Amino acid sequence: MTQSTTELATDKPAGESFGRPDLLARRTRLREFQAQLVERMQAARAGTHVQANQLGVMIGQTRWLLNLHEAGEIISVGAITPVPLTRDWYLGLTNIRGNLISVVDFARFQGEAPTPIEKESRVIAFASSLSFNGGLLVSRVLGLRNVADMQLQPGGASDKPWSARHYRDRDANQWSELNLSLIVQDPEFLHVGL
Numbered sequence: 001m002t003q004s005t006t007e008l009a010t011d012k013p014a015g016e017s018f019g020r021p022d023l024l025a026r027r028t029r030l031r032e033f034q035a036q037l038v039e040r041m042q043a044a045r046a047g048t049h050v051q052a053n054q055l056g057v058m059i060g061q062t063r064w065l066l067n068l069h070e071a072g073e074i075i076s077v078g079a080i081t082p083v084p085l086t087r088d089w090y091l092g093l094t095n096i097r098g099n100l101i102s103v104v105d106f107a108r109f110q111g112e113a114p115t116p117i118e119k120e121s122r123v124i125a126f127a128s129s130l131s132f133n134g135g136l137l138v139s140r141v142l143g144l145r146n147v148a149d150m151q152l153q154p155g156g157a158s159d160k161p162w163s164a165r166h167y168r169d170r171d172a173n174q175w176s177e178l179n180l181s182l183i184v185q186d187p188e189f190l191h192v193g194l
Contacts, residue, residue: 037074037143056142056175057124060107060115063175064138065145065167070180072125074141077117083192088114090192091137094123101125102134102192106178109189115139132184150175162186 054065075096080103082092089108093100103123107115115121120140126132150167153174162182167175183189 037141054145054147054177055124056145057122057136057138058140058142059136059138060110060112062107062112063142063173065147065175065177066124066180067177068144070127070130072127072135075123075125075135077121077123077137085194086192087194094135096123096125096135099133104134104136104189106136106138126180126184130181130184134184145169145175147177160186 053068055068055071057064057066073096078094080092080094083090086092089105091103091105094103095101101123105115107113115137116139117137118139122138122141123135124138124141125135147167150169153166153168162179163176164179165177167177169175
């Protein structure tokens with residue numbers, strides 16, 4: 001008894017006909033994760049889910065918390081066009097759906113080593129409510145975080161008003177809160193020219 005080619009093809013799990021069963025599964029899981037993240041971010045912005053109110057990101061070697069009301073779109077790092085006569089932390093301009101966005105290497109802005117652009121690197125655009133067409137280069141997105149589950153660290157006062165709060169999570173990881181609405185008012189951050 002022989003089966004037709006069509007019957008044989010339907011017996012295979014999705015993706016095996018291409019020789020890469022795990023590639024399609026990974027892509028599906030990534031799409032599901034991104035959809036869940038977008039859904040949770042939208043719910044947090046709408047106030048329907050108040051627990052996960054911060055987006056955790058890694059910038060250089062530091063863990064940062066961004067308020068979901070101030071963070072906009074999360075995009076993969078595409079082509080960034082350098083702008084002459086600008087500071088080394090100002091990477092240049094990128095196009096997001098027809099809008100030019102300034103991209104800043106925030107680690108380098110703080111005097112740290114440049115952030116390498118790798119496959120997990122992302123640009124976090126500023127929310128449109130901040131009226132600032134810019135974004136920060138981050139090493140990777142760590143997902144949503146609830147500061148109510150973290151311990152506010154006493155002292156640690158920063159001379160930078162945009163980074164006044166610091167937390168420790170249950171795994172003893174240190175987090176710094178980055179206030180995007182204040183960083184876009186910092187004269188040093190706004191002065192990108194040499």
